[in-house]
Amino acid sequence: MSEQKNTQDNDLITRLALIVGVMGGLFGGLILKGARRKATWTWGRINAWFFYSMTVTFFVLAHNLNIPFFIDSLSWIFPKGLGEWVYFNVPRGMQFTVLVVIPFLGWLGAIGAAVSLRVRKYQVGLDHLGLRTSSNLKPVVIDSFRVGEHQKRLLVRAIGIDINDFKNRKGALESAFNAIVEDIRVLENDRQFIEILLSEKSLPTLVGYDEMVTKHLAAPYTFLVGQSLGEFIVGNLLELHHMIVAGSTGGGKSFFFKQALMGIAESSKHIQFYLIDLKRGVEVKIFERLDNVRIAKEAHEAIAILTAVVDEMDKRFKFLEEKGLTEIVPDRDKMDRIVVGIDEASVLFTIEKSSRSSKAAAQSARDLTDRIAKLGRAAAIHLILATQKVVKETIDTRVQTNINARMVFRVNTVASSMTVLGNKMAAELPEIKGRGIWSVGSKDIVVQVPRLSPEEANDRVDDLLEKFNGTGKCQFGPMLLDLDEVQPKKNIFETHSDKKVQVVNDKVNAS
Ligand SMILES: Nc1ncnc2c1ncn2[C@@H]1O[C@H](COP(=O)(O)OP(=O)(O)O)[C@@H](O)[C@H]1O
Ligand SMILES: [Mg+2]
16 A cells, blocks of 8 residues: 555656656746846745745645645635545645745746747847847847836847947837837946837927926026926036037027026026127027126127136136135135027137138137136036037037037938937937937937927016016126127138128129
């Protein structure tokens, strides 16, 4: 009898071992996948398994519990007599294996299978792109997570593949995944992984300034950047210090420039604006009525403004040196924060080769701007440059390296996108006004910039008059200069086109 029992036991052990073995073999990959996934191991799950296995152990070892009766009472699930048979014929250790180890492995395998299924379409998509390291390793999609209502985060192991290879294939990725790629970045704590933020929803094509201002502008020296798929992004002058706004004509540079200035004016006190707009000041004319704003419309005025700001900067550095301080704190030092804003900066910086004097003017504008970009930070002086192109010829590389915040609207060529962003994203933007890429540090985020209409802007300046022009003026110091007093030196700043006009006029007069 006992011998028969032994052979039965051995039989069963062999069969169970076979089951575990086959499971391991067939599903080993999936089990490993489930087990290696960080998200599998939540505290709740570990606890659940722990208590379950403890309970099973208790039942298995408790001889005086009437397990056969218990199992047989579940006759609608198990055949009658099975409980008894298991209880008397299967060794304890084996009972534990059946009740705990196999379900546990099954559970891990199921998770692994679910993950594999979930990321399969992304893996196939990535494979289509053919990204490889030089040693022919391909990126592997490890997992996908739902974040927010319409977004997914893909975790990709991409050992030895440059993140810009991904960024440059943004368009291809979007069509491969059938989703919008909102952001691609290296995982901060493990640089072998990259995260791709996908969105099933597209951005709105129009965002209003009014509604966003009341919701998002609270802190001083902040301005609206735009609606991304995740959140609404607000820029902070204190963190960014300087900013470049770039993109082809008609993308929304000047609108962004104006709404950013408006945001700063609305959120801040103790601030002075020096604006340069060589298109006769049309873009920033709305700010003209404010006492803490100066607008340069001509090249000589621009030079006067930049010179005055640099002089002020030098004064502030002397002050810091005398007091043994490292940076100006406007409230403490009773000095206003200064914003220098230049729209169409390339017009100011482009050297007119035919005219020696305008060449000199452009050069000094560059040098002055360069000093502000390099040293302005500690002196509470900020620079906002809007320009069509960011290339050596228009904006000095010296200036570029000191400005890491960029708002880039659509550009026409991949090459321009590469120069401004280091990837193709700006060339792949849809042709939607106000759609751009907000780039700070290593993050490039697609946003829809709020639109501030000229009428709205006018109303808002009305509201600012009290703050900046009223009796309780909120500036610490006087403005650095009055432009009425700045006289152009004769002929020194004449531009190439002025000269052409002159020639034409002369011809007309002569005939
Ligand atoms: N954020 C925006 N939302 C909607 N439309 C915009 C936005 N920004 C600009 N536009 C539209 O695009 C046009 C061109 O914008 P603008 O800022 O003058 O371009 P740029 O200075 O780059 O040449 C504007 O007249 C405006 O109608
Ligand atoms: Mg413009």
